Amino acid sequence: MGLLRATALVLFSLALFGVADDPLPRVRAKSDAPPANTNEPQSSSTIAYEMPAVTLAVEPIVAAVAVDARDAASAVAQMRDALASNDAPRFEAAYKRAAELGANVSAYEDIEKVWSYANTDPNGAFYGSEMHDRLAARHPGYAQYIERYRLVDGRGNVWYPTSETRQFLAGKVSVVPSVARATVREETSRPAPRHETRRRKHRAVHKAEAALPAPVVNDALANDIRNAAAPPVAAVNAPQPPPVQADMAASGGRATILFVVLSVIAVGLVTLFVRTPGVDEAEPLRPAS
Amino acid sequence: MRKLVGLALLLFSFAAYAADKATAPEITPPANGEDWLKLSSTEKLFWSIGYAQGYADALGKIDVAAGPSSPCTALATRTERQTSTFGKVSGFEVVSGLEKFYSDPANAQIPVGSAIRIYLLQASGKDQTTIQELIETARLLGAEASRRPQK
Numbered sequence: 001m002g003l004l005r006a007t008a009l010v011l012f013s014l015a016l017f018g019v020a021d022d023p024l025p026r027v028r029a030k031s032d033a034p035p036a037n038t039n040e041p042q043s044s045s046t047i048a049y050e051m052p053a054v055t056l057a058v059e060p061i062v063a064a065v066a067v068d069a070r071d072a073a074s075a076v077a078q079m080r081d082a083l084a085s086n087d088a089p090r091f092e093a094a095y096k097r098a099a100e101l102g103a104n105v106s107a108y109e110d111i112e113k114v115w116s117y118a119n120t121d122p123n124g125a126f127y128g129s130e131m132h133d134r135l136a137a138r139h140p141g142y143a144q145y146i147e148r149y150r151l152v153d154g155r156g157n158v159w160y161p162t163s164e165t166r167q168f169l170a171g172k173v174s175v176v177p178s179v180a181r182a183t184v185r186e187e188t189s190r191p192a193p194r195h196e197t198r199r200r201k202h203r204a205v206h207k208a209e210a211a212l213p214a215p216v217v218n219d220a221l222a223n224d225i226r227n228a229a230a231p232p233v234a235a236v237n238a239p240q241p242p243p244v245q246a247d248m249a250a251s252g253g254r255a256t257i258l259f260v261v262l263s264v265i266a267v268g269l270v271t272l273f274v275r276t277p278g279v280d281e282a283e284p285l286r287p288a289s
Numbered sequence: 290m291r292k293l294v295g296l297a298l299l300l301f302s303f304a305a306y307a308a309d310k311a312t313a314p315e316i317t318p319p320a321n322g323e324d325w326l327k328l329s330s331t332e333k334l335f336w337s338i339g340y341a342q343g344y345a346d347a348l349g350k351i352d353v354a355a356g357p358s359s360p361c362t363a364l365a366t367r368t369e370r371q372t373s374t375f376g377k378v379s380g381f382e383v384v385s386g387l388e389k390f391y392s393d394p395a396n397a398q399i400p401v402g403s404a405i406r407i408y409l410l411q412a413s414g415k416d417q418t419t420i421q422e423l424i425e426t427a428r429l430l431g432a433e434a435s436r437r438p439q440k
Contacts, residue, residue, distance in 0.1 A: 086326060088392035118388060125330060125385035149330060159381075161330030163388060259303075266298040273292055 065089040072103035079108060083175045088119055110135065111169045118162040126151065126159040135165065142168060321431060322397035322404070325387060333387070338380040340405070378412060386412065396424065398431035 067090065069075035075098035082091035095112050099105050105112075117131070118124035136143040145168050151159045170177055318336065319325045328336065348365050355361035378386075386408040390396055396404065407427065411420050 085394055086392060087394050088389075115392075118385070119392060121385070123379075123381045123385050125333070125388045126381055151331060151334065163330050262298075262301075266301075269294070269298055270292065270296065273294070 065093040067093045067097045069094065069097050069101065072098055072101040075101055076103050076105070079105075080173070080175050083108075083111065083170055083173075084177055086177060088115055091115065107173050110138065111166060111173070114162050114165050114169065118166075124162060126161055127165075128160075129158060132158075132160050139169070139172065319401050321400050321435070322391040325391055325401055325404075326397075330384065333384045334380050337383040337387070341380065341383065378409070382412075383408070395428055398435045399424075399427045400431060400434070403427045403431075 067075060067078055069078055075094050079091055079094035079098055082088075082094055092112070092115070095105060095108060114127075114131075114135075117127065132143075132146070135146075142165075146160050146165060149161050149164045151161075153159060167177055317324075319328060325333070348368065355365075383405065387401070387404055390399075390404050390408055399407075404427075407420060407423050410423070
């Protein structure tokens, strides 16, 4: 009986120890981290924080995608379609499937490498001179194309974007991505009046405060996402307040002030000219008596 | 003659106003993944740096403007805790995270603000199940929002 109790005690202690011994991430001391500008890219292996930080691996959220291709041509077609529609998981799966089926995927090799790098490296949106030199040696015209997109950071390092690189490489295999780039777009829809926006934000804050636990995830973020994506229905159906006629704080405020001032001056001048009698209409001067 | 001069002045003021309005630049910030993918990488980077700075400033202002025990402060603290990674990731990393997030077309309708917060939660080590549930919720609501007519 005593042995049984002792065994149970040991097992209980071990279980307690196992529960309490969660694998904790490595914590870096402040003195270990070199000072760095957080807006500059860091290499994957060294993360420079100004404060003690918990360093965790970031895994991409990519669900396994199955490609239903029975022959190489079908797999290549799906790969091209995924490339055109900016679908990384499907492209990756179709690329592997096409290679398995014996298709010649050498033309897509660099695309796959660039995209894979973009999806696995913490700074994957940009790459350095090493990959640039390799691509420049393999693809004529690439160096000239990417030159206009290069970025120089505060330390003088040069970075090139993977997004534009992928676009160039896709053009080499005659695939035009469906996403058209536009640097400056005109606003097509009328922005909400300022007071309306303020009201909606205020309501969202209060709703987040008073929100009940969400059915899917009991997290304030989920509530905030709901509030952000779906503004209250009452706000849509409610009669809209009249729009603000003049917004002096907006970019057009200065022009509006100028317009009002000029209009007042113009109206004043017109009134002056209309009411002032001409020389021929004026009364003749009378000699002072 | 004087009336004509007055009318000319009036017309001139109208013309000046119209010309000034037509040449005023106007850029719309990205609302969701579709908008995000239309930007160049340089635009994405500068937008991310500005967003991060504005986010931090906004949190600070909420804290300053409201009393220490007000609901606003509690909300700000909670939000800051959830997105405390923002001060520690670089603008390059934010762009990379969003590029990765929007490389799945199913996420295209998710608002950029929600995508950033999901990315930051992911980067701070939030469990994958919760992240996936948030993504699924954001996808549904983003799709609903895109179907709703723009006001």
